[in-house]
């Protein structure tokens with residue numbers, strides 16, 4: 149008997165999903181819908197599709213609970229993956245090859261097709277055990293997370309079809325952990341993309357022209373850089389109230405990502421501009437921070453434009469005031485898993501869910517695994533993957549049976 153024929157059904161479905169090229173910028177969402185509809189039939193789940201915009205479907209696989217009228221659980225997975233530079237991979241990134249040691253190599257193996265299949269395979273086990281949950285479970289596969297979710301979750305959560313799902317709590321993605329722990333993300337930094345524009349007098353490059361657009365811009369940027377430096381120091385040397393070290397998600401990062409001014413050496417430009425990427429930590433008062441930035445800009449007459457700015461940085465409680473936390477913690481305690489509680493340093497679709505007031509945790513049950521999301525040779529070992537299925541076999545009933 150070959151390894152292939154002995155393969156666990158969960159691993160087979162995982163590898164099949166990995167082979168569907170839902171890769172940006174042209175994800176095969178149609179292929180992924182066909183796969184998921186067939187999968188829903190196989191598991192005896194209801195299946196529906198909501199188009200966030202034409203051609204960008206959110207697929208919903210539903211197991212109706214014993215009490216469908218109380219708030220349901222959303223188990224979210226984004227169906228798209230980031231592009232590959234195939235020359236840097238040792239295997240075809242969309243073949244989902246499995247090595248002898250069980251490593252499955254493919255784009256999306258960690259981010260985050262593993263999690264979507266783990267939810268569904270846990271449901272397969274629960275169905276075999278005839279464990280219909282109290283609350284309805286909606287497994288959602290949403291488009292375009294990897295390009296910011298603007299035509300995915302951001303729109304989906306505002307649609308009537310979403311409101312009808314009556315979601316009370318959501319699970320979404322986390323990150324792999326090289327140690328024994330699982331990382332649990334209870335909040336995210338708010339991404340703020342700004343354009344700063346300074347104007348001045350144009351003219352021949354041989355004079356002292358005032359005001360000078362480039363000087364105005366640089367003076368303002370220097371204030372941003374001083375703030376950047378102080379946050380970098382806080383990350384390096386600071387400690388949280390509980391005495392533990394700061395993680396990246398606990399501080400605010402600032403980076404100038406675009407600089408534009410001038411066309412020719414001997415012409416002083418009348419406009420200079422900068423693109424700035426700021427990730428605002430959840431402890432920051434957003435309105436006060438906005439005022440601070442505007443004051444810095446105003447001192448030198450620099451204009452500020454909010455290009456893509458997220459105005460919510462709420463977090464989900466990780467204490468017994470939150471019944472979903474209590475349910476989750478009981479499962480990780482039972483399974484002897486230590487959780488690292490962190491703020492997600494980048495952005496995921498969870499922010500749109502928290503923004504409309506739904507509590508959400510980000511967790512991808514992958515320990516003893518290097519963090520390879522968006523990297524070459526992204527892989528997940530099948531044993532780790534199957535342990536993750538077991539984790540959800542414990543976790544999903546614990547969440548779905550939380551009394552109303």
Ligand SMILES: [Zn+2]
Nearest residue numbers: 226259260321
């Ligand atoms: Zn992801």
